[in-house]
Amino acid sequence: MGAPMSKTITIDGKSIPFKDGQTIMDAAMAADVYIPHLCHNPEFKPHGSCKLCTVKVNGRNVASCTMPAVEGQQVLSDTLELNDERLSLTQMLFVEGNHICPSCEKSGNCQLQAVAYYLGMMSPHYNHFYPQREVDASHPDMLLDRNRCIYCELCVRASRDVDGKSVFGLSGRGIGSTLVVNSTSGLLGDTNLAATDKAAQVCPTGALLKKRQGFTVPIGQRIFDHRTIKDVQLGEEHE
Amino acid sequence: MQQTDSPDLPRIMVPILARHGSDSAQLLQILRDVQDVCHFVPADAIDQIAAHLGVSRVTVEGVAGFYSFLSTQPVGQYHLLFSNNITDQMLGKDELLQYLCNKLWLERSRVSEDGLVSVDNTSCTGMCDQGPAALINGWPLTNLDQNRLDLIAELIRSQKPLADWPPMLFEVVDNIRRTDALLGEACVPGAAIKQALARGAKETLSEMDKSNLRGRGGAGFKTASKWSFCHAAIAEEEGSVICDIGGNPERFIVCNADEGEPGTFKDRVLLNSYADMVFEGMTVGAYVVGASKGFLYLRGEYRYLLKNLEAVLKRRREAGLLGDNILGQTGFSFDIEVHLGAGAYICGEESALIESLEGKPGRPRNRPPFPVTHGYKGRPTVVDNVETFACSARIAEKGGAWFAAMGTAQSTGTKLLSISGDIARPGIYEYPFGVTVRQILDDAGADEPFAVQISGPSGTMISWKEFDRKIAFEDLPTAGAFMVFNRKRDLFLTAHNFAHFFAHESCGFCTPCRVGTQLQKKIMDKISGGHGTICDMEELKRLGHILKTMSHCGLGSSAANPMLDAMEKFPDVFERKLKALAFEPAFDLDGALETARKITGRDDEWAHL
The missing domain is CATH 3.10.20.740 (Ubiquitin-like (UB roll))
Structure with a gap:
């Protein structure tokens, strides 16, 4: 201190x-x-x-x-008012992307899903946008599924500030924003991202996933299956 | 995948990169030039620029993807963008766009097979007094009608270079209809600076304070306070002082000429015919706060003004009004550089503008800290509107008391209004603050006015019942837009147009604005398509609340104003469009068959539900 x-x-x-x-x-x-x-x-x-x-x-x-x-x-x-507004923002994040929890590898470990649980989200409320977004499986160890990206830029920050690689960036504007990677081909496999990089560990959703690990921990035994995001994040703070 | 092949890319890139040097703040200017020559930014060019500036590829791609006038896919060699403000629509823009597309065998926003031409919409180009307007490869076209489009189509088909097109197509006039303290008298170059130097910096600031001048960009912050904060700023970074008064103060003066608010065009006129006054005001500001460098951030739509502005700057340098030891004052050095934007309304927000000046995407910063302490490159920076600097020059010349005697106690001086819409004499009107809306409508020749949109989509719409209200910070604050609608207009179209505008211009940084403006747009589309219900109006109100309270910057927090105003003041405008049902799905079964109809080439009765 x-x-x-x-x-x-x-x-x-x-x-x-x-x-x-x-x-x-x-x-x-x-x-x-x-x-x-x-x-x-x-x-x-x-x-x-x-x-x-x-x-x-x-x-x-x-x-x-x-x-x-x-x-x-x-x-x-x-407060009731703020939590209600937070719930609306969470619903907005769900409908602007393609978040299909039951078939997502990250289910149970996903912070977006966990916040939705915490705020009592029972439906998406708004109409889904069903955007067309690209999936990039070109990297040997990592999968980039832009359908689940919420533009938090944690991978951008981690790659730039911790890994010193700047593998990720945001391009586009408004609803057309998109996560781009540092290669002329536009493919993750052509960047120098390593699965051990900090950037590979920080995605709060399932946009950036390690390959071949999806179900090493079965659904039902995952982080947010038993604990709320509040308890988990406050716990981490005091580790 | 991006297009990578472009012949002679090195031949194109070498001079561009050499011209702009290797400061990463030049990134946007470099990309503009590449777009100009190649009609897009090729992937290989992105690599070359990244290597040249020593930044990552994603940094360059991030900027290339953010601005409307840059593209990573080719546009036509002739790229024609129709100004899509409501005033252009009222003058028949939609029909004209379709007319030109038909004439050229084109689909909107699709490049022709031979790569020759593309046609699309763009946000208001600031020509509302001489619309319908458009941009062709960035150069303004005004007063469009079918005859002019016939000619333009012919010029495009014969592939005539823009330089050889008839000049009358590009003619932009000032349309100054009423002058007062600001526009009434020509600015004598150097007069204000001389007075300021004679008085001294401290006394000049005190005159600014006496004048009670408030920012003309709409927010109305007192200019003297902003200048004195910047002057006093000791910017700290990680605890270490990087700038202080006693050391080598590096401060910046920035003129916000990103006049993007639909319906505003007064800065266009100031920069065209009163540029000396604006630069004079910037120089006075530099003297007061101790800045040695200034920027004029010129919106991309006004690039046609660049040549003249550069000429004025050159003349001022030669006259000793810019450069080292201005007017012989030892140690007072100041110069001004013009930076061009590239089609992004959000850059009118001061911290987004600074980001853009630094060559980045125009995303508003987190505040605090504010630009007056941490602005351009982290240094104390004053960002003021074009008109604010023009007023500052007048105040430095004639004194604070002279200025404060005009207008009202809380809103001193005069205001330039950009008046367009259903009136006989569109153009620039200068009034002392406190003038009533009714007076303005009479002067401009409004016939049966019904509503006025004050200060553009982000401002307020007032109804005929409110025409005795006054233009003033304490009643109707405005950045200058004044769009008039008569009795025959469908005000739903206005709100609908503005909903699309905000959705298009949201930078996408924060959730409420990125998604909320889209949701608004979709609901307005639904109502417009005849599928709206009372639930949709409720949803618009809820969205309005979230946009207002949760957004990152002023764009998001004002993006619901047009819908909220229209629902409150003209409820029947919406209700007329609604279905009487309590609920109606947004999913349009018949609309979903459109793709199938296109594929089969059918449009008969049996191909519809």
Whole structure:
């Protein structure tokens, strides 16, 4: 621990200590307060794109993963209104892609699915977009299924900032955004991605999967089959 | 898969890369030039650019894929984009587009078999006072009608170079209809700078403060405050001071000329006929905040202005108004560079604009920190609207009190309005703040006006009951767009057009805007197709709430305004279109047979449900 934690913010009425430089999300996680999130991973620079972690600070909505904690902030997070909006965002993520949980290798280990469980999502609510997206099986050890990409850019950040390879990037705009890889052919097999890279480990959904591992752990014994995403992520925070 | 083969690629690439140097901030400018020559960005060019700039391939591909005027697949040698604002539609754009396609045996957004021509839509090109308008290979065409399209089709078929086309096709006029303090008097180059230098930086800032000038881009932040924050900024990165007042302050002045709001075209006129005033204001700003470098970010649609702007800059350098020791003031050095955009409305958002200046996709940054402390390349940066800088020049010249005497207490000075739609005299009108909508409509010759869209799709639509409201930050704030609709117009079409606009322009960074604007568009399509129900209106309201409260930036949070305004103020506009049922599926059984009909070439009664 560095500086003493004498400063505090309040989340849902509970006093939470923080250090300078921490975001609201950092302070919350450290104090065992779960704020739903998908694009955030404490190992990487915050991104702020999924907006699931939106909280109300002094009456204004902000993404808690990017907003610095400031002394005296009154934060509302676990409210009916915010959870309802988070549920809508999760439903949006489901319908814009092609997420077919029962046939997905990642089922049970998927954070998108787990957040949906946590928020009580019973239906997609919106009409599915059924987009045409490319699947890339050219890599010997990894499968890239863009149908399940939620544009969190965790693989982009990991490959660029940790692996020093910049294998992944986002191209396109708006709903036409697409995950691209670093090869003239556009194929993952022509990049220098290795299955041991950090980028190969961080996908919260089943967009980037290790080949030949799909069912080494049977369905029913997977991470979120028994524990909520809240317990899992708060547990990881304290490991 | 991407197209890779392009003959003579090295011959094309070498001069382009040499011209722009190896700063990665030049990436967008490089890609623009490649697109110009090749009519797309070939995969091999992406590799070469990446190697030249020392960045990853995905970085280059990310930029090439983001901007509307760049493409990784070939477009036609003649690429014609119709401006798709509602005002263009009202002037018959849809029919004209179809007319040209028929004439050229084309399908919209498909390149002709011989690669000669392609026709598509683009967002408002800022020619609403002389529409229907279009861009051909980036150059504006105005006042389009069937006669002009006949001529254009002929010129394309005979493969005449654009340089040899009749100049009247490209004629853009100012249409200044009413002038006041800003436009009424020509700007004497150097006059404002001289006054500022005589007063000193501190006193000039205090005049700016007295003037109470507020940003003309719509948000209305007080300009003097922005300048003083930037002046005082000590930007820190990882705890270490990278810039402070005492050291070598590197600060930037950026002029936001990404006038993308549909219905706005005042900056086009300022840059065409008052460029000196704008550059003068930027120079005054640089003097006050201590900047040595400025950028004018010019929207791609206005590239035709570039040549003249460069000439004005050159003249100012020669006159000692830019460069080292401006007007003999030792140590005051400042110069301005013009950067071109490439078709992205989102770049009007200041942090997205800075990203684009740095040669990246225009995705708005997380804030804080704000540009005044961490802007271009992480340095303190002032981003102001074109008109704001023009006002600043006038204030530096004539003083803050002179400016503050015009307009209202909270909205001082004058405002340029870009007026289009159902009026007799479209163009630029300058009014002191506080003028009523009714007065403006009378002056512009509106016949039976019914509604006015103030400040474009992201602004508000007001009904005839509200025509006594005033143009002012405290009542109807505006960036300048003023689109008039008369009694005969179907306002559903307006909301429908705007829903498509936002869906097209969403940068895709955040979930609520990327998906929410699409959902809005789909629901509006459904209602438009005669399948809407009351449930769809409820869904639009819910989506509006999510867009407003959860979005990353102003694009998303205002993207529902047209639907919410129309439903609130003109409910019958929607209700007329609805089916009386409580629920109707979005899935259109008959529509689903369309592909089969196309394949079989049938369209008879029995081929429909």
